[in-house]
Amino acid sequence: MKFNEQQMAEFNRLVARYPEGKQKSALLPVLHLAQDSFGGWLSSETMDYVAELLQIQPIEVYEVATFYSMYNLKPVGKYVFEVCQTGPCMISGSDDIIGYIKEKLGINVGETTTDGMFTLKTVECLGACGYAPMMQMGKFYREHLTKEKVDAIINECQKNAAINN
Amino acid sequence: MGRKLLLEKAHVEGIRTYDVYRREGGYRSVEKALKTMSPDAIVEEVKKSGLRGRGGAGFPAGMKWSFIAKPEGVPRHLVCNADESEPGTFKDRYLMEFIPHLLIEGLIVSSFALGSNDTYIYIRGEYAWIVDILEQAITEAKNNGWLGKNILGSGFDCNIHVQRGAGAYICGEETALIESLEGKRGNPRIKPPFPAIKGLWGRPTVVNNVETLAAVVPIINEGGEEYAKIGVGKSTGTKLISACGNINKPGVYEIDMTISVEEFIYSDEYCGGIANGKRLKACIPGGSSVPILPANLLLKTAKGETRYMNYESLSDGGFATGSMMGSGGFIVFDEDQCVVKNTYTLARFYRHESCGQCSPCREGTGWMEKILWNIETGKGKSSDIDLLWDIQRRIEGNTICPLGDAAAWPVAAAIRHFRDEFEWHVANPQESQLRNFGLAHYADDIHVPATV
Numbered sequence: 001m002k003f004n005e006q007q008m009a010e011f012n013r014l015v016a017r018y019p020e021g022k023q024k025s026a027l028l029p030v031l032h033l034a035q036d037s038f039g040g041w042l043s044s045e046t047m048d049y050v051a052e053l054l055q056i057q058p059i060e061v062y063e064v065a066t067f068y069s070m071y072n073l074k075p076v077g078k079y080v081f082e083v084c085q086t087g088p089c090m091i092s093g094s095d096d097i098i099g100y101i102k103e104k105l106g107i108n109v110g111e112t113t114t115d116g117m118f119t120l121k122t123v124e125c126l127g128a129c130g131y132a133p134m135m136q137m138g139k140f141y142r143e144h145l146t147k148e149k150v151d152a153i154i155n156e157c158q159k160n161a162a163i164n165n
Numbered sequence: 166m167g168r169k170l171l172l173e174k175a176h177v178e179g180i181r182t183y184d185v186y187r188r189e190g191g192y193r194s195v196e197k198a199l200k201t202m203s204p205d206a207i208v209e210e211v212k213k214s215g216l217r218g219r220g221g222a223g224f225p226a227g228m229k230w231s232f233i234a235k236p237e238g239v240p241r242h243l244v245c246n247a248d249e250s251e252p253g254t255f256k257d258r259y260l261m262e263f264i265p266h267l268l269i270e271g272l273i274v275s276s277f278a279l280g281s282n283d284t285y286i287y288i289r290g291e292y293a294w295i296v297d298i299l300e301q302a303i304t305e306a307k308n309n310g311w312l313g314k315n316i317l318g319s320g321f322d323c324n325i326h327v328q329r330g331a332g333a334y335i336c337g338e339e340t341a342l343i344e345s346l347e348g349k350r351g352n353p354r355i356k357p358p359f360p361a362i363k364g365l366w367g368r369p370t371v372v373n374n375v376e377t378l379a380a381v382v383p384i385i386n387e388g389g390e391e392y393a394k395i396g397v398g399k400s401t402g403t404k405l406i407s408a409c410g411n412i413n414k415p416g417v418y419e420i421d422m423t424i425s426v427e428e429f430i431y432s433d434e435y436c437g438g439i440a441n442g443k444r445l446k447a448c449i450p451g452g453s454s455v456p457i458l459p460a461n462l463l464l465k466t467a468k469g470e471t472r473y474m475n476y477e478s479l480s481d482g483g484f485a486t487g488s489m490m491g492s493g494g495f496i497v498f499d500e501d502q503c504v505v506k507n508t509y510t511l512a513r514f515y516r517h518e519s520c521g522q523c524s525p526c527r528e529g530t531g532w533m534e535k536i537l538w539n540i541e542t543g544k545g546k547s548s549d550i551d552l553l554w555d556i557q558r559r560i561e562g563n564t565i566c567p568l569g570d571a572a573a574w575p576v577a578a579a580i581r582h583f584r585d586e587f588e589w590h591v592a593n594p595q596e597s598q599l600r601n602f603g604l605a606h607y608a609d610d611i612h613v614p615a616t617v
Contacts, residue, residue: 017283017328019240019283019366022366024347024348025328025346025348025366028328028329028330028331028348029328031331056348060348067351069331069332069517070291070331070332071331085510086252086453086511087252087510088253088409088410088496090506090507091496091498092410123332124513124514124517125252125253125334126291127250127254127255127289127291128255129252129254129255129415130255130407130409130415130416130417131415139294140294
């Protein structure tokens with residue numbers, strides 16, 4: 001397990017933002033980079049590699065990785081649906097959207113489809129309350145969700161996966 | 166139509182790019198500040214403006230700046246808090262997404278005032294695409310000589326870095342944010358020492374909200390006194406309100422803090438009334454942690470006076486009959502919404518976001534969530550309501566950081582104003598699963614027009 005040349009360049013760019021000796025400050029962004037680079041989750045092997053790169057103890061990485069909700073500590077599907085369920089989304093119908101995704105994909109919250117394509121997670125407020133109900137998928141938000149939109153997103157993912165294979 | 170200082174140009178086509186932003190008068194405040202003003206003079210101008218922190222606490226920004234320690238040979242830092250996470254709040258996102266150069270401009274002037282050569286924007290991890298927008302704006306600013314070494318020949322060097330968080334509401338608390346920026350868990354620090362003395366890497370640090378730092382631009386351009394003329398009393402300038410929930414026009418609005426709550430909800434210029442022709446039941450006017458108010462106390466104070474969208478009026482009556490301006494996250498509930506269920510989702514949110522350092526918060530938030538879940542699902546006991554009250558009271562004021570208070574207040578206010586709805590759930594376990602309590606008397610004695 002190693003960053004490739006391009007990922008290493010990004011690593012170096014991140015570390016250069018802090019004063020000398022304060023490279024630990026790069027830990028959060030470096031963990032994002034590692035998660036994106038190594039299959040969408042952080043294995044203990046990945047975390048140990050990050051510790052080595054930043055010259056800190058592995059425990060310093062573990063304690064951070066387990067604190068923040070965006071780091072996946074077990075494998076996830078190719079597409080992760082993170083649906084907001086906090087107050088403003090709830091009063092705008094997020095329960096129905098979560099129920100519909102469960103039904104459509106045949107999985108419960110926290111599960112991944114058997115083909116490894118989709119994971120469904122519920123999350124707390126993502127700062128899109130005026131565009132509710134919504135979910136995060138990868139880098140972007142999908143807002144004003146309806147059942148039709150959910151169908152379209154699932155189709156889009158399947159199409160993209162077919163093209164990339 | 167109220168004055169607009171921050172979003173006036175937000176809809177100009179291409180304003181996200183440097184060329185258009187500059188053509189529209191952007192970066193004038195940097196020229197003025199770096200060429201004609203001393204750092205202390207900028208702090209004075211911000212003090213005169215009466216600008217209050219827009220993140221939620223409302224602390225005077227100029228005063229916060231004046232606390233920064235200046236030990237010789239020790240670098241100082243400005244950190245922009247873009248960890249916008251308070252449910253109901255999405256104004257900073259809007260500002261950064263649509264007019265990113267305004268924030269960068271405000272950051273340059275503020276960095277000069279505070280003597281920060283390396284300034285950090287700490288942005289919540291989920292706003293991943295906005296990181297790219299900000300980095301693009303920073304690159305453009307740098308290429309045009311507004312960042313880097315010896316800016317405009319002033320001798321002032323400044324770089325801005327964007328740090329992405331990774332999902333933690335608590336990192337909006339300034340000392341937790343600093344911990345996170347140092348690559349640690351977001352556990353708030355015990356104060357004192359305050360960040361102004363010992364902050365990032367032990368250096369003097371000022372942490373300000375995105376909107377606060379953007380507001381520095383019009384303050385420098387027009388002068389603090391001019392800025393203070395907008396608004397009323399100690400609510401000077403303009404405020405971004407992110408409106409959501411059961412309204413016709415959810416979105417981000419810039420208000421000048423002289424309009425009434427009623428106008429804000431029902432005017433077509435703002436929320437456009439309650440959606441689907443329903444009636445207003447309740448509102449959380451300043452982000453999830455501030456007290457929820459029933460319609461009658463929202464539109465008028467307990468004294469029967471009109472309630473306005475500003476710091477003083479929204480908190481008129483204290484927590485007994487008032488609420489707070491908070492972060493400007495304005496959440497509107499129509500007559501069909503269930504206060505018990507909403508309170509449950511907020512309790513779950515705070516349990517999820519508690520960092521776990523202090524027992525009252527760590528244990529209390531989980532306890533409240535469980536009890537509320539029981540009441541919501543028809544398994545509550547009548548003693549549960551008093552138990553909830555007791556738990557929230559024991560959390561408030563007993564934790565290192567304000568997350569404990571933020572978790573306690575919504576529960577307290579829901580019981581204070583909607584106790585009969587909780588009692589109805591407990592007394593009618595089956596019926597409460599089939600229908601909501603409804604509007605009841607919350608809208609009595611006031612004019613609440615239905616909108617179509």
